[in-house]
Amino acid sequence: MGRPPSSAKDGVKKGPWDAEEDKKLVDFISKHGPGCWISLPKLAGLNRCGKSCRLRWINYLRPDIKRGNFTAEEEQQILRLHAILGNKWSAIAMQLPGRTDNEIKNYWNTHLKKRLIRMGYDPMTHEPRTDLMACLRILAMSNNGLNDLLNHNPLDVNAVKLDYLKQILQSTDAGAPNLVSSISTPLLKGSPLLNSLPQLENQQASFSMGATSNLHLQPLHHPITTALSASPMDLQIDPQATFPPSLDSMPFDGTAAGLSCGFFQGDNLVENISAAWDFESASDFVPSFISDADTPVSNPGDVRSSSSLHCGGGASGRSSPWTEILFDHSIIQ
DNA sequence: AAGCGTCCCAACCGCAGGTTG
DNA sequence: GCAACCTGCGGTTGGGACGCT
Structure with missing residues (x-):
């Protein structure tokens, strides 16, 4: 041709x-x-x-080329558009006046993509990486103590967390989906833990992903998410519950979720894990650094106005929920 | 100061698709 | 319908800039 x-x-x-x-x-x-x-x-x-x-x-x-660094707004726009369009750089560039597709592509490859990877997100899908189990096993190889945990049923626990997180992320402004019915992990189907989730969903007015920042607080105070985020030392299991033994022995302190970050950090695996994901901290369901003092969050413990952080962008039906709040933190710069 | 490794980005390459004769 | 022409796109690369030892 x-x-x-x-x-x-x-x-x-x-x-x-x-x-x-x-x-x-x-x-x-x-x-x-x-x-x-x-x-x-x-x-x-x-x-x-x-x-x-x-x-x-x-x-x-070209005279209308905008030179200089990308602004935070431009970064967020690129991330949102990339979540929708993928590597359609020319299409993304059309939404960013003065920026070329080549420039955006370069910026993506040298900055944004790396940040997503470091955070444990698949840069193509903008979703949490699901190869956590492989990371866990790598970690376990250097820590015999974890082998016992892995030999129980940790994958199911990870899957529960990721599944639930995924559902939250995919919720829209129109209202959160039915989280319980959409959870695919067989482990918790019908479990008391899962049965309590509708209570959480009923709080979606302040939990919807349309208001990304609400995730900072609301899940934290819910008994279910507290249980999900509890460490092995303080997790209180309902005596009526029929969890597999692994659930209460699984380190629900963010280790699993953070592994995908640490996986790329070589020798500093564990440290970086805790730096990236910390389900035990006050920023349940979001990387812990979001609530750090140097983020734009003026009052990390409060529910922030949804209007101020609304994802916006009418076309962004499925944009990455982190993009508005993550990328200005030093840990991922 | 020198050597080395990494980062970054302008530019190149190959391909696909639209147009033309 | 076909082939040549032309444009645009996305992936990749080369080398300068920068930082570290």
Whole structure:
């Protein structure tokens, strides 16, 4: 299909553009406009292929290009759009005036993608990574004490947490979905723990993901989420409950959820885990650093106004719920 | 100061899709 | 319908900048 890339032609300069070439290109386009790129180099007196001229103009010389660092708003917009559009950089760029697809792509690959990975999110799906079990096993290899835990049924426990978290994340402004019915993990189907979840859902007015920040507080004070987030030392199991033995022995202190972060941190695995995810802390269901003092959260213990942090963006039916609040924290910079 | 590794981004490459004759 | 032409897109890369030892 088509023809060989024009850059394959011999005698055409490649590599960085110099000031003289830039001037020739700008002068020509300012007189004639960005017309036929194939014939432009010859007409403009440039020893470049048309493709290279087009790229140079679009990505660098265009007068409406916005230079400089991306703002926090732009970051959030990129994250939201990427959650919807994926790697459709040109489509994302259309929503960010003055930014080019190449610039956004570069920024994504060098900053945002890495942050998501460090946080334990799949940069493509914007959802928590589900390979936690593999991480747990790696950790267990260096910690025989964890082997016993792993040999019980920790995967189910992790799945419960991730499942529930996933449902919360996918809730919309229109109201939280039925979390109980949508939980797929067989482990807790019909369990007293799960049966109590509707109470939590009834609080969705302050728990909906439409108000991302509400997650900071509301789940924390609910008995169910308190139980989910309790450490093995303080978890009180209902005597009527029929949990597998692993549930009350599983370290529900964020270890599991944080592992995917630590997985990328080599020797500092455990430390980074606790830094990234801390279900035992006051920021239940969100990475612990969200409630740190240097975040935009002025009063981390309070339920914040949903309007101030609403995800917005009418098209963002399924955007990443973290994006508004996570990325300005030093731990992921 | 030198060497080394990592980061970042401008530019390149290959491909797909639309247009034209 | 077909092939050549042209544009646009997304993935990848090369090398300069920067930081660390």
